[in-house]
Amino acid sequence: MPTPLEFDDVVLPNASGTVCHFTVPPHQVVVISGPEDSGVGQLGRVALGLERPRRGRVLLLGEDISALPRAAALAFRRRVGYLPAGDGLLQNLSLHDNVALPLRFGTGLAERDIEGRIRIILTMLHLSDVGLARPAQVNEEQRRRAALARAVAFDPELVILEQPFDGLTDRVAAELLEVARGGVSAGGSRRTVFITGHDVPHLLRQRVDLRYRVVGAKLVREA
Amino acid sequence: MRAPIAIAGREVTRRVSTLGALARFFWDALGSFATLPQAGRRVAQRVFLNQIWFTALQAVPLVIVLSGLLSFLVISQAVRELGRLGATELLGTLMVVAIVRELGPLLTALAVAGRSGTAIAAELATNKVMGEVDALEGMGIDPLHYLVLPRLGAAVVSVFCLIVLFDAVAIVAGLTAAAANGMSPDRYFDIVLRSLAFGDAAVSIVKSVAFGVIIGTLPSFHGLRVRRAATEVPIAASRSVVGSIVAIFLSSALFVAVL
Numbered sequence: 168m169p170t171p172l173e174f175d176d177v178v179l180p181n182a183s184g185t186v187c188h189f190t191v192p193p194h195q196v197v198v199i200s201g202p203e204d205s206g207v208g209q210l211g212r213v214a215l216g217l218e219r220p221r222r223g224r225v226l227l228l229g230e231d232i233s234a235l236p237r238a239a240a241l242a243f244r245r246r247v248g249y250l251p252a253g254d255g256l257l258q259n260l261s262l263h264d265n266v267a268l269p270l271r272f273g274t275g276l277a278e279r280d281i282e283g284r285i286r287i288i289l290t291m292l293h294l295s296d297v298g299l300a301r302p303a304q305v306n307e308e309q310r311r312r313a314a315l316a317r318a319v320a321f322d323p324e325l326v327i328l329e330q331p332f333d334g335l336t337d338r339v340a341a342e343l344l345e346v347a348r349g350g351v352s353a354g355g356s357r358r359t360v361f362i363t364g365h366d367v368p369h370l371l372r373q374r375v376d377l378r379y380r381v382v383g384a385k386l387v388r389e390a
Numbered sequence: 391m392r393a394p395i396a397i398a399g400r401e402v403t404r405r406v407s408t409l410g411a412l413a414r415f416f417w418d419a420l421g422s423f424a425t426l427p428q429a430g431r432r433v434a435q436r437v438f439l440n441q442i443w444f445t446a447l448q449a450v451p452l453v454i455v456l457s458g459l460l461s462f463l464v465i466s467q468a469v470r471e472l473g474r475l476g477a478t479e480l481l482g483t484l485m486v487v488a489i490v491r492e493l494g495p496l497l498t499a500l501a502v503a504g505r506s507g508t509a510i511a512a513e514l515a516t517n518k519v520m521g522e523v524d525a526l527e528g529m530g531i532d533p534l535h536y537l538v539l540p541r542l543g544a545a546v547v548s549v550f551c552l553i554v555l556f557d558a559v560a561i562v563a564g565l566t567a568a569a570a571n572g573m574s575p576d577r578y579f580d581i582v583l584r585s586l587a588f589g590d591a592a593v594s595i596v597k598s599v600a601f602g603v604i605i606g607t608l609p610s611f612h613g614l615r616v617r618r619a620a621t622e623v624p625i626a627a628s629r630s631v632v633g634s635i636v637a638i639f640l641s642s643a644l645f646v647a648v649l
Binding site: 211212215217237238241242243244245246249251252253254255256257258259268269271272273274275276317 | 425427428429430432433513516517520521522524525526527528529530531532536
C-alpha cells in the first residue's frame, strides 16, 4: 500500500514560504495546525493539486498529482475524500443531493444503490430529518456534518479535512472525527485522516496519532 | 503625448487578452464534452434539464408578450400604410425579413441574455465566491462538466426553441392585426407564406445557435472569473449582460453582412 500522503520539502505558496516535510502514514490521524497566515489553509489544496507549491513534491496515494493531465488528476481526486474549509456545499442542492453528488458523478453505482448508501450516511450523521433542506436552511453544525458525509460517501481510503471542527463543540468534533476514521482496523483507524486547521480541540488530542504545528516558517512535530 | 497612447495600448492589450481567454474558455468547455465521465452524464443531464426549465420554459410568457405586441404593432401599421399605397403584397416581405429573420432572433436573444445570462453569471460567481467551485474540483468534478457544459447546451436549445416560438406567435399575432385592419386570413397567409423561404428558416437556425453560444459562454466565463469577494458578483453579472448584448448585436450585423 503506498503512503497516503507525502510532502517532500514542499515550500507553500504563502507569504513566509512555509517549508513542509512530513508523511501521513496509512491508518493514522495526522493534524497540522497553525495561525491563519502560516499556510496551513493551503495544505489540503496543495495535497490535492488544486494549488501548486513554490518548490518540492507532493505524493498523494503514491502519485505526483501535479504531473498528471487535468482529466487524470480529476479522476484521481475521486479516490480522496475532501472537506474544504467553509464546507463547500452547493447552495442550490439539498443536503441529500450534495452528499449524492460525488457518488452520482464519480461512481457507476445504480441510483437505488446510491440512495441506500446516502440513507445510511445521513442516519449515521443525524441528518435524516434535514436531508431535503438546502445548506442555507440548516445550522452550521448540520452543514459541517453534511460536508463530512459528502467527503466519506464513497468510502475513500484517505480523507482530507480543512478546519473541520471550527465552531463546533468538543463532543461534536469527537463524533465527526470518529465518522472520518470510519472505525478501527489492525493498524489504527480504518481510513487515513489528514486534518488542517488553526487549532485542535483539546478532547481530540488523544485521538490523534501525529500532530504538527507551523512555527515561523517551519513545521514542528508536537509531543 | 506618450501617456495616452500607452493607456490606449494597455486597454487594447487587456481586451484582446480577455477575448483570447474567452475563446479558450469556450474551446475548453466544448472539449470537456469528450472527457465527461459516463456516470457524470446523468448528473450533467439533470443540470441541463433544470436550465431548460429556467431558460426556456419560464421565459415563454415573456417571449409571447414581446413577439405578440411587436408583431401586432408592426403589422397593424403596415396593413394601413401599405394598403394606402396599394402595396399590401410587401406585408409578407416585412413579416419575414423584419420579424422572422432579424427582430425575432435579436429580441429573443436579448430577452434571454437579460433574464438568464445575468442569472448564470451571478450563480456561477456566487459558486466561486462560496468556495463551491474549489470543492467541486477537490471532489474530482470538473466545473466545466457540472456547471458550464449543461448551461451552454441549455442556452443553445432554449434560444432555438424560443426563436421558433417567437416566429410562430409573431405570425399568429400578425394575422390578428391584419384581420383587425380588414384583411382576410386567407390573403394574409397567402402573402406571408409566399414570402417565407427555407433560407429564412435556415438563417434563423444559424442565428439561434450563435446567440445561444454567446448566452451560454459569456456569463459562465465572467461568473467563473471572479476571485473571492462577494462584491465581484454584481460586477460579473453586469459585465456578462453588457458583453452578451454587444456580442449579439455584433454577430447580428455580421449575419446581415454575410448571409
